[in-house]
Amino acid sequence: MNTKLLFLLALLLCAAGAPALAQCVPNPDPTTNFLVYRPGGSTPVTELCVGNVYRLKDASGRNIPPALVRYAKLPALTCNPADTDTSTFYTPAAAGTVVITQNTPSADPLKLGVIFGRSFVVRALPDPSFVLTTCSPGVVQVTIDDQIYDQYLVQIGNAPAAPAFRNTPTPYPTGSATTVRVTGIFLNGCTREATKSFTPKPAAVQPRLRRLDALNGSFTFQFGPLQTDYDYLLQQTGGPGQPSFPVSAGLASLTIPATPDGRGCYRLLLSDACSPSVTSLASNELCAETLTGTSADGRNILTWTPANAAATYVLLRNGVALPAGASPYSDSVGITCGVTYRYRLEATVGTGATAAVSTAETSVLTSARQMLPVPRVFASFNPRNQVQLTATVPNLPAGGQLLYLRNGQPLATTARRTLLDSTLVLSQGACYSVRFTDACGNQSAAGASFCPVLLTAKAADADGTRAQLTWSALGSPVAPGTVRYTVEAQLADGSWRPVSAALTDLEFLDLQPPTDRQLLRYRVAASAPGQPVSYSNVASVPRQLKVFLPTAFSPNGDGLNDVLEVKGRFLTTFRFVVVDRNGQEVFRATDRTQTWNGRIGNEPPVLGAYVWRFEATDETGQRVLQHGTITIVK
Structure with a gap:
């Protein structure tokens, strides 16, 4: 809002003849006035903006030389006749209110000059706020969420600027441009620009549903690589009202609750955040498979209804593919009563890199059947003469009970497939066999006997x-x-x-x-x-341990029978002792290399008879004890 304030500055002379201080009083003189313009503009402005340059022009009609007109720009009116600012250009530095004061002299030197002030609102010029969204290749979306300016212009690259409206998402073609400039405009003519850069999106690639696993009341989907530049939605097909699930581009899989009946077909939809109804690509469709199983009379019956057109179906039991067949499928080979088997149905649509798989699983507890597999037993002695038994039940590595028999008599009952027989009497010999009892209490025939070599x-x-x-x-x-x-x-x-x-x-x-x-x-x-x-x-x-000792020896240095040595066979660990007639030990040997030259210490041999004693324990653990005499002769 503009306010005119007209004041008279009274020039009073002091008693010494110097000028007195000015006094501001209202002055209704209509010849006092000034206007504010933009440089080069012809229309006066009534509001100012921070950072813009404005031209101040005297409008009193008195043709006052500019050098005699002084201006002050302050928050309030100033009545300072000594102000010497004669600049006619002004650039506001801060938002708020400014009072521009014009001080003009009187045409009559004896009359008072005139100070005229006008109040202006100075507006701030912040960057206009807007949201830039990169859309499909060649398109961006601009949403101006700014609440400050009165009008807006949007310019894509170097293209002409176009008017835009607040809070209205608007798509724009980009061509080769990578920048967007938004200009905010006040009604007073002030403007401010803001620029943002963007990276064009790559072309959209059709998404792929690679796998759908129906398991334990859930559907788990696996996707091909997803582009981070687009939005994805997992949709259940089949008409309006079907549920959908957002998918983050960083995910490789997603698990959702299964439908009440375990059925449903799905697709993955790629869309553009700017115009999803215009830019969208749907993946291949993949449907959930269902698999149920029952058991009777040793047969497991598996039933399914194909949900995927042109699919190839494979049925697996415990991870091993079964022979090809259609629903209902009867599985009776290699299964055992009381054992739970895990079945999985795999439906493969397409081939190679574009193949998609849908699976369903179920568990079946096999019921009793008339024929049980006949077990086999293998027997072998270990080095401790214990018999190691190993039983094998065809297609059943665990479960059930095994009755081990030795010579037709029960030896042990256990679920283990191995048994150690440590009570066998070797002289009696043994033949082993085994019977199998399943979890339902059915017992097989005895397997063939196995008789290890004796x-x-x-x-x-x-x-x-x-x-x-x-x-x-x-x-x-x-x-x-x-x-x-x-x-x-x-x-x-x-x-x-x-x-x-x-x-x-x-x-x-x-x-x-x-x-x-x-x-x-x-x-x-x-x-x-x-x-x-x-x-x-x-x-x-x-074999018998033997020791050989002479009855006499002659330590006279002639090279014949000069020493006593222990000879024999299988002499590994022994003790040989010689004592004199007084019972004193004169020689000891524990090794065949040790010999006696007849000396006792450093004394020469003493002729006469001596007693020897030999002790050893042979390899069978039997103690061997022998003794005799030996005579030292010349």
Whole structure:
């Protein structure tokens, strides 16, 4: 609002003749006036704006020289006749109210000058606020949410500016431009510009639904790569009113509640945030599959209704594909009563990179059936002469109960597929079989018997320089003529090495047993096509530990029988002691390399008889004790 204030400045002279201070009083003189213009403008302005340049022009009609007109620009009227600012241009620096005061001299030097003031509102010029949205390629959307200016212009790149309205989203073609300029305009002519840059969107790519898994009351979707520049909506097809779900471009999958009947077809819709009804691309359609299962008489019946046109269907049990078939599908091979199986139906639409898969799953507890699989048992001795039993139930690695039998008599009942028989008496021999009982209480027939090889061994001569081995034939489901037997001997380090070729006979004579082993240990490895190697028990041939000592020796330095040494075979751990006639120990040896030269300390040998004692524990654990006399002669 403009307000005219007209004042008289009284020039009073002091008594000494100097000018007096001015006094501001109202003056209705109509010849006092000034106007404010934009530079180059011809229309006076009544409002000012921060940062704009304005021209001040005397309008009193008195043709006063500009150098005699002074102006003050302050928040309030100033009555300072000493003001010397004669500039006719003014640039407001801050918003608010400013009073521009014009001080003009009187034409008559004896009359008072005139101070005239006018109040102006100075408006701020903030950047106009707007929202810039990048739309489909070649289009941007501008929404002016600014509430300050009276009018607006929008300019895309270097294109002509066009009027725009507040709070009205408006699309604009961009061509090759990458900037948007919005100009805010006050009715007083003040303007302010704001510019934003944008990156054009890439061309939209049709989205892909890759997978739909119906499981546990949920639908889980997997998508192809989504473009972050667009919006996505997962839609259930089938007409108006169907639910839809927003999908973030950063997601690779989404899980939603399944429909009440477990059915429904879906698509993924790409849309432009500016004009979704204009720019939209729909993915392939993928429908939820349903799978149900029942069981009766050892058969599992799987039923489904194809939901995807032109799809290829595969049914899997516990992750393994079943033979092709249509609904209803009967699964009876390799299943066992009381066992729960997991079935999955996979419908594949299309091929290669564009293929989409829809799956559904169900679990079926198999009911009783008339025929149970017949189990098999395998038997082999371990080095401790215990029989390791391994049972196999076809297509059933776990579950149910196994009854292990030895020679037709119950040995143990357990769900484990392995058993250790540590109570077998070797002389009796053993044949093993097994029966299977399922979770429904049905028992199978007994499987074929398995009789491991039973080995016996003995020395073939008094000194045990040869060993005679005989064994029983392997009893197993394989044809007897296909079994081969290999005799193995145990080395000192506990390992085994073959000492015979692969034999069909049931006996073997070892002509060259190890000379450094008092206890010979043998086993037979029975091999046959289609089954692991079965080992016999370990059979031992003990050989006698022997020690040889002379009755006399002559430590006279002639090189003949100068020392006493312990000789024999299989002398590994022993103690040999010699005592004199007084019972005093004169020599001790624990190793065959230790010998006695007849001396006691540093004293020369004393002729006469001495008593010796030999103690050892052989490889069978038996204690050996011998004693005798030895005489030192010249």
